[in-house]
Amino acid sequence: MIKMIHSYWAYVVLAILIFATINAIIGLTSKKKFGANDLRISLFALITSHIQLLIGFVAFYVSTYYETMREIGMGAVMKNSDLRKILIEHPLVGVIAITLITIGFSKHKKKTTDTAKFKTIAVFYAIALLLILSRIPWSQWFSN
Numbered sequence: 001m002i003k004m005i006h007s008y009w010a011y012v013v014l015a016i017l018i019f020a021t022i023n024a025i026i027g028l029t030s031k032k033k034f035g036a037n038d039l040r041i042s043l044f045a046l047i048t049s050h051i052q053l054l055i056g057f058v059a060f061y062v063s064t065y066y067e068t069m070r071e072i073g074m075g076a077v078m079k080n081s082d083l084r085k086i087l088i089e090h091p092l093v094g095v096i097a098i099t100l101i102t103i104g105f106s107k108h109k110k111k112t113t114d115t116a117k118f119k120t121i122a123v124f125y126a127i128a129l130l131l132i133l134s135r136i137p138w139s140q141w142f143s144n
């Protein structure tokens with residue numbers, strides 16, 4: 001159940017994060033004013049990714065992968081690329097990415113120009129997005 005929620009919520013997180021990143025890049029390049037909608041989109045991406053983080057932690061502790069890790073030990077997990085990806089790389093990179101989104105959002109608020117606000121969101125959200133995409137267990141996701 002929790003795995004299913006994490007799996008479906010991932011579509012929401014990715015869609016909003018991609019949208020927020022593209023919106024910031026367009027705002028930056030077209031020298032737009034950073035308005036209420038831009039703030040809302042960036043905030044939505046922050047909130048949905050934080051929810052995914054919480055769901056992810058629960059998914060981690062209830063997953064059969066976690067049980068496997070307890071049985072075979074960390075050393076064996078690190079030697080198996082599939083287990084390493086699901087149990088170490090995906091969660092760790094997810095936490096780093098969401099930290100970057102949080103830093104980007106809080107930094108943009110302190111910027112005084114529209115360009116600086118868009119640039120901060122664009123840079124932090126784009127890096128976070130690439131990190132997340134690089135460590136999603138794609139084959140497992142699409143085989144469900």
Ligand code: HEM
Pocket residue numbers: 003006007010013014049052053056057059060061063064065086087090091092093094095097098132136137140141142144
């Ligand atoms: C950054 C945002 C994240 C996204 C977009 C994301 C997305 C996904 C996706 C698409 C899957 C595959 C689901 C499936 O097989 O149907 C997955 C699996 C998983 N994720 Fe995440 N995830 C994120 C963050 C996290 C975090 C922070 C953690 C842990 C702290 C985590 C823990 C897991 C676990 C344990 C699985 C495997 C679940 C299982 O098969 O039992 N995820 N994630």
